[in-house]
Amino acid sequence: MKHFSDRPQAGLSRRSFLLASAAAGGGLLIGVSLDPASAKEAAKQSFVPNAFIRIETDGTIILTMPYVEMGQGTYTSVPMLIAEELEVGLDAVQLEHAPANDALYAHPIMGAQETDGSLSMRAAWQPMRQAGAAARMMLVSAAATRWGVDAADCHADNGFVVHVKSARRIGYGDLAAAAATMPVPQQVVLKDTSSYKLIGTPQKRLDAPQKVAATAQYGIDVSLPDMKIAAVTASPVLGGQVSSVDDGATRKIAGVRDVIRIPDAVAVIADHWAAAKKGLDALVVTWDDGPNAQFSTAQHMANLENAAQRDGVVAVQKGDVAGVFARAERRLEADYRLPILAHAPMEPLNCTAHIHDGRCDVWLGTQAATRAQKAAAAAAGLPLDRVEIHNQYLGGSFGRRAEADNVTQAVLIARQVDYPVKVIWSREEDTQHDFYRPAYFNRLKASLDGDGHITSWFHRVVGPSPLARWLPIAVQNGLDPDAVTSATGPYELSDIHVDYVRHEDHSFQSGFWRGVGTTHNVFIVEGFVDELAALSGKDPLEFRREHVKNNPRALAVLDKAAEESGWGTPLPEGTGRGISLLQDFGGTILVHIAEAAVDKEGAVRVSKITSVVDCGKIINPDTVKAQIQGGAIFGLSAALYGEITFTDGRVDQGNFDTYAAVRMDEAPRVTVHLIDSGDKPFGVGESGTSGIGPAVANAVYAATGKRVRQLPITPELLKS
């Protein structure tokens, strides 16, 4: 990463907020800011790039970028933008993980170096193409200068600059050094979308070969000289402390090296994790449970429901909801509930830390490298510049690896030993010490006119606010925008009241979960809209159409979904079709249509899902499809099984037997249809998850006549 240290002073283009210079080793270095606000900043000469393209003298093109790969395909789709404009094949672009550095890599929307909220592509779209195009123009100028010809007669082609008239060509590598001396173009000319060779075509994932060969290194695979491996048990109750440890039996186990106590956890360090875990199981630990020893989910849900009596902070207020509702003939009221969820990424949480020579090195797969860095610095008692984060592939995350509790813990443990230590959580530890998607209680009221149109809409969201902890500045006057996102769906409504009642029991940690606010509100809104459709006597798809009349994109998605799913055609006895519609993540519109049957025992079987998505400009269609397919399955696991409960402050679930996920024999075929609508991309990574719960719940209603107003859809729920 030495090219950061000689960050150039010259060549800054104030208009294009790009920066170019010679790279260490003689190539061309283009710095680009992924922050749209930098255009203004650039004018003040404080422009700092946060992504870099380096063209080396051997023609290698290296991209350093702030986003991480956790399965969503970013490591392929962002390089596609550069390769397109640079006129090279995707295989010509190599990636390097960016080191933790907020000043360089802060996400323009989240304000810190993070990959979440389905935001990466939205931020990268414009600047990454500009950077590629600027590099291309500078290479062309360098070639034209060398040949003494007009740059307008030269063009870039597959890693070469070509001068057709004289049949000359020269490779990017040979031009890189000279290109670095060219002025940054004041006017960057982007390719016309009709001449795209890569964008919009299915491209192979760049990370796939390593992952298929099983050589991709995840955090859990980190290996260092003299490293030891730890198993850990943290207080089963949030806020609890270790009160005593008897490690007599533990220390007799072959391979056990150390037993380390930190305020809220005990770690057993050994030569390998099996010995560490055996040692941990032999340990006798007593806990001081602290203030949350009585906490239960039953109490928590009751508290949320009570809090719904309070008026919330108003998010949307339009017209006279109470009056219209009071006067209406046809009215509906319903309460919807959502459970607490764990993330359960396939790779259990882990973190490797080494404190040595006044420094702290940390290895892990993280969505938020600078958060990890800050946590490590605080735990190590060192300044930030003494802490280095070595980011690795993420074995799933879904929001979990945006937190840094595992870093704090590993560093506190590492402080007490003089060797590197890799702390690996058991699956149970992972399930029981999450930053959980919080539970929500929702109260809804709506009325219909004689034509079956919605005339008033009241939606009160009650729940904790992960955002208030995560990004306090985003919560103004008590309004958590994430909690109320999508709270009216995409529907054209006249009289609306949406408010938010924040209620925290402070007895568990809440965090972001794939789909963030949208995931909970889409379940509620789409369930309730389905109820209103039934009340109006209309077909649920037609009812939705009538409420998005002025939204041609939504209509197109609905119509395509109707056609592709065979909406309205007969189904086998006992099977129903359910629909959900969402518009969020910057503008993505997605319809899921699920077919589901319920057996005599009340078990739900989802046989088929048809998904239609309009995510604006499509970069890599195959990745979009994979994200929708995977997101749907992830959402289905939550819809059918996902529920974390607490008894006496402790999580009742542990491994995949009690916190189950959909398996191969239960996974429906998810057929994804794409609509390319436009000139810029919207978020995709989370959209597939958000709408699946309601589509299945509505299918269960169609199959059985039973309304589902809470998740998960268990046999007990359907029998009650």
Added chain:
Amino acid sequence: MAYNLNINGRSMTVEADGDTPLLWALRDILGFKGTKFGCGMGLCGCCTVHIDGVATRACQTPIESVGTSEIDTIEGLATSEPGRRIQRAWLDLEVVQCGYCQPGQMMSAAALLTETPDPTDEDIDAAMSGNLCRCGTYNRIRDAIKYAAHLDATTMEDAR
């Protein structure tokens, strides 16, 4: 105590308690990091290896129980023809997302193909339902297994 294990055709010695799960002997003692840990209870399939050709959960296999059986890990998958078919199919059909479950998925799939060269959907359900994928790649895994079954091995490019 010392155990001699036969891994990917080579004899290797592991110095550990006999109840040490093969998973950790592979990962932490011998350095075969391709075999993954997901649950430690036989519930997720991330740790799947072949023992005498049979897909086996390494987290549930104490090293003292293995004896002279042949252990094959993901690192040796490409040496078998079904293994090469599976890896080729995984690449051609773009199966992976985060990729963490995939070594286990590929090991289960290769064992299935060895046993049942042209598996039905029911065969796939039976062989693959012990392998969880939180990224939800099941559709593509199913398609890739069928694709692998019909690949022409003579023209197949090596996945590596």
